[in-house]
Structures are given as C-alpha cells and as structure tokens.
Amino acid sequence: MSQERTTDPSKIDFRKKFELGGKVIVITGACGLIGRAFCEAAAQFGAHIVLADIPAAKPEEAAKALEEKHGRKMLGFGLDVAKKNEVIALKAAVEAEFNRCDGLVNGHQNKTKSFFEPFEEYGEDNWDAVVETNLKGTFLTCQIIGTWMTALGGGSIVNIPSTYSVVAPNQNLYKGTSLGCPAAYSASKGGVDALSRYLASYWANKKVRVNMITPHGVWNNHEQQFEDNFARFSPMERLSYNHEVASALIYLLSDASSYVTGDNLLVEGGWTVW
Numbered sequence: 327m328s329q330e331r332t333t334d335p336s337k338i339d340f341r342k343k344f345e346l347g348g349k350v351i352v353i354t355g356a357c358g359l360i361g362r363a364f365c366e367a368a369a370q371f372g373a374h375i376v377l378a379d380i381p382a383a384k385p386e387e388a389a390k391a392l393e394e395k396h397g398r399k400m401l402g403f404g405l406d407v408a409k410k411n412e413v414i415a416l417k418a419a420v421e422a423e424f425n426r427c428d429g430l431v432n433g434h435q436n437k438t439k440s441f442f443e444p445f446e447e448y449g450e451d452n453w454d455a456v457v458e459t460n461l462k463g464t465f466l467t468c469q470i471i472g473t474w475m476t477a478l479g480g481g482s483i484v485n486i487p488s489t490y491s492v493v494a495p496n497q498n499l500y501k502g503t504s505l506g507c508p509a510a511y512s513a514s515k516g517g518v519d520a521l522s523r524y525l526a527s528y529w530a531n532k533k534v535r536v537n538m539i540t541p542h543g544v545w546n547n548h549e550q551q552f553e554d555n556f557a558r559f560s561p562m563e564r565l566s567y568n569h570e571v572a573s574a575l576i577y578l579l580s581d582a583s584s585y586v587t588g589d590n591l592l593v594e595g596g597w598t599v600w
C-alpha cells in the first residue's frame with residue numbers, strides 16, 4: 327500500500343496508513359516517562375509491544391498490564407542495552423515469541439547518580455556510563471535488531487537524540503534550580519543523531535527507515551522555578567507532555583511516513599526556531 331503507483335488520492339485510505347495492526351515494535355526505556363507513552367500509543371494503534379528496560383524497572387509487569395488492557399500479546403524483557411549479549415538475548419526472545427520485528431524505538435537513557443556534576447569535575451566513570459548507555463546502547467540495538475529487520479525485508483527505527491544535540495543548552499534555564507544538562511548527555515545524543523543519519527543512508531535500500539524524535543522539556547512534576555524559567559524561554563510558554571511526543575512516534579513507525587528517512591522530528595514547542 328505504501329508505494330501504490332497512483333496520482334489519485336481518492337484511492338488511498340489515509341487512516342489506514344497510521345495503523346500498526348499486528349506489527350511488532352521493540353521499545354527500549356519502555357518503563358520511562360516517554361517510553362510509557364510510546365508503548366500505550368503504539369498499542370492503541372494495534373501493535374504488539376516488546377517492552378525492554380533494565381530489570382529494576384520491571385518491564386515484565388508493565389508488559390502484562392499492557393497485554394491485559396489491549397487483549398494482545400506483549401513481551402517484557404529486562405536488559406542492559408549496553409551489553410551485546412543481552413541485546414542478542416532480546417532479539418532471540420522477540421524471534422521466539424513473534425518471529426518478526428517491524429519497529430525499533432530507542433527510548434533509553436542513563437541518568438547516573440552524579441548526572442548533574444559540573445563539567446570541570448565530571449568523572450570519567452560518569453562520562454563513560456552516560457555515553458555507554460545512550461550511544462553504545464543505541465548502536466547495539468540498531469546493529470542487532472536493525473540488521474535483523476533488513477533480513478526480514480524492512481522496518482522502521484526511531485532513535486531519540488535531544489534538543490541538546492541540536493543546540494546548546496541555555497544555562498539560564500537552570501538558574502535557581504537543582505537541574506542542568508551535562509556535556510556527556512549532549513555529546514552522547516550528538517552521537518545518536520550522527521549514527522541515525524548514517525544508518526538512514528546505509529539501510530535506505532534495505533527498506534529500513536531510520537528517523538529521530540527530539541522531545542523537549544517533558545513535564546514530570548518539575549520544580550516550579552524550572553517550569554517558570556522554561557515558560558520564559560519557550561515560544562509556546564510551557565513544558566510538553568509525554569503523550570504529545572508519542573503521537574509523532576505513530577507517524578514515524580507507520581506507513582504514513584513511508585517516504586521519510588533520516589529525519590529528526592522536533593517535538594520541542596519551537597525551542598530551536600528563534
């Protein structure tokens with residue numbers, strides 16, 4: 327359907343383009359703030375979701391709840407995305423359960439204990455932990471699950487960089503708050519952005535599309551000062567909500583974006599437009 331050769335749009339069922347019925351979508355960081363919205367949204371559009379997250383986040387429990395709500399098989403899988411043998415085990419579990427994979431969404435991130443350390447004192451271990459999870463984890467899932475999708479005949483990968491791989495953080499945003507944005511985070515996300523563009527070109531002729539969603543300032547009971555600062559710097563004068571990010575995912579995972587690859591869909595309320 328996605329490549330129907332016609333100039334007559336009346337022949338096209340545009341609603342159907344957004345359907346994910348029967349598709350199998352692997353989502354990492356599935357138990358996180360945005361991951362949870364990704365899972366629910368893709369499930370509402372008909373997909374089987376593989377919820378992948380660290381064991382402490384209890385992805386099996388989240389999968390069971392999603393399965394009961396939607397009456398469709400879901401799979402929970404505990405892993406560290408930065409460990410190759412664990413990503414291989416994830417792929418094997420998806421193959422055993424569904425024998426197919428249509429989409430991969432990399433929604434994980436590592437917020438280490440000392441994540442907000444100042445740059446001048448940022449520990450090597452801290453840097454490594456952030457970059458290893460955020461960037462190497464995305465490399466490994468793309469390598470193992472993306473390669474499998476090329477063999478299956480196609481699919482859609484959606485990676486999540488950050489506003490802070492597109493522009494530098496405005497340090498005034500954090501004035502009077504306990505928050506910040508470490509360089510390790512920006513650098514790791516810059517790597518995710520470059521890797522995604524590389525793979526979009528590398529796998530275009532294998533029918534695996536590779537795109538990105540850049541969320542920004544997703545509300546999570548932030549301290550009031552941060553919310554006030556954010557409103558001052560944002561064209562839309564507010565934080566976003568996780569469900570507003572998830573709508574973009576349906577577009578990129580589905581046939582609706584059949585001619586889109588290498589794109590970074592900014593869901594950032596115009597933050598980088600001025």
Ligand SMILES: NC(=O)c1ccc[n+]([C@@H]2O[C@H](COP(=O)([O-])OP(=O)(O)OC[C@H]3O[C@@H](n4cnc5c(N)ncnc54)[C@H](O)[C@@H]3O)[C@@H](O)[C@H]2O)c1
Nearest residue numbers: 355357358359360361379380406407434435541542543544
């Ligand atoms: N929240 C925002 O405002 C915002 C803005 C821009 C980009 N992002 C990006 O969006 C994505 C989701 O953000 P979020 O706010 O939902 O984050 P979150 O911290 O709420 O969720 C991240 C999830 O990743 C999981 N995780 C951590 N280490 C892992 C590992 N080694 N293996 C597997 N899973 C692991 C965590 O357990 C958690 O469930 C992240 O990549 C983040 O960098 C978020």
